[in-house]
Amino acid sequence: MDATVEQLKKNRVFLCLECGKCTAVCPISRYNKSYSPRRLIAEGLFYGGDDLYSDQLLWSCLTCQLCSQRCPVDVKYSEYMRDVRAEAYNRGEWGKPTHGGALHHVMEMTASPTLKQKRTDWIEKGLKTKKKGDVLYFVGCLPYHQELFCKDFDFSPVSIAQDTVRILNHIGIEPVVMENECCCGHDLYWLGQLEKFDELGQQNIKDLKKTGAKTIITACPECAYTLKEVYAQRKIGDSGIEIKHISEVVAENIGKFKFTEQAQTISYQDPCRLGRYMGIYDQPRQALAAVPGVELHEMPRNRRGAICCGTTNWMNCGATSKRIQHGRLEEAKATGAETLVTACPKCQIHFRCSECGDESQKVGIQLTDFVNVIASALKG
């Protein structure tokens, strides 16, 4: 019971007005009528939690923070869900992980200090990387995504890593790439596996300090947010390193880039961690606008109101997720854009999954990553 009260206090849930704006905007509630943030809050407030912890819908929350944006009293719903999940996890509850939980196992395994990963196979000839230096590129799960999704979805997740290095090389940066990089722990954190997350965080901070880097660049908003904010919040330790998403780096150094003409109309999907969590809306747009010939068509629901890609933390993906993705892709298609650009590799994987299968069900829009667009327009 104490844990329940603490969760409620910490995340301002006692202030809930029961106005129901959260449920009104929630992308899940829109398609799955049995899911309601307001009901989950009421369950915690009035019934003390036992039923709440065993509720499968608990694991469906996307933690996209769209509800927190609209909440008049600033109830921290995503954080509340995280704390409730942590308690539920301690009680032995768990959601339905996608891909048989393979990615969750990988995340947990990378915390092992005895494991020597072979994750740098993607570094092709012509890409300049170093062992030690000021700037570090934090790759994230991309090499694992490559193994799992490359064949099914007909795209190469590691091309995002390759293009990131290409962009950095173009502006004269030779990034350090760690050979035995741990997972940042983002997904485990939001799924309430806090002990494992702390273990990963400590291992990461130790490894990152060893490289002597002063700036970390990542092409994944989830890694950026976790390294930048969550490690500090959890008091895991301060690495004292500046963390930047690649879109910030491109926007800052936009004068140094030489682009060739690219004729394409695009739409931009704001990833939730980059947008609502970190407030980076303008940098990717500035960078895309700087490429000559690229025409940006905004979707009606953009920036703060952007809709999530439908699945987070590789958990509870189902018909609801597919409907959210399908709806979002149709929205992008309606703007007249040929390509939907996203700055998060996971968004792309989820959208591509929704475009798999029956030909008649496809929306028919191309998908690509922010770094792919920038790198393909580079001169020389």
Add this chain to the structure above:
Amino acid sequence: MATKTATLPKKKGKKKFVPSIVAFACNWCSYAGADTAGTNRVQYSPHFRVIRTMCSGRVTPGMVLKAFKLGADGVLVSGCHFGDCHYIFGNYKAVEQFDKTKGLVRTLGLEDGRIRLEWVSAAEGDRWGQVIDEFVDQITKLGPSPLNPQPKFEE
């Protein structure tokens, strides 16, 4: 059939590594094959644990990785021969799944030899013993997995 691991003479001073192996066996062929091995009293290495699945195609990368996470030194996936699958195409699916598993295991830095895909029919009790013996030998040579917190050694 003579066992290789169990009957090897003990060397003094050097303790022999005893691997822990997880074998996923499909209900219709391989598990029945293991059963045949038992009823035929085939002598083979005891260092493995069988998990029965309805089909080898059901064995996802996640299941294999979980076994490694919990400290397995090797994982064997075994199903029906092509054309024999109870679900017609289940073992083709197993091959697809296994390809992904292989990639993930390699990226994790574990040796390729730690996982194996085999086809054993319900009548091939001897072959089941052979496959297990070979695999146990292979894993013994590779040594404990880096994720195994407490590797076992012979007394």
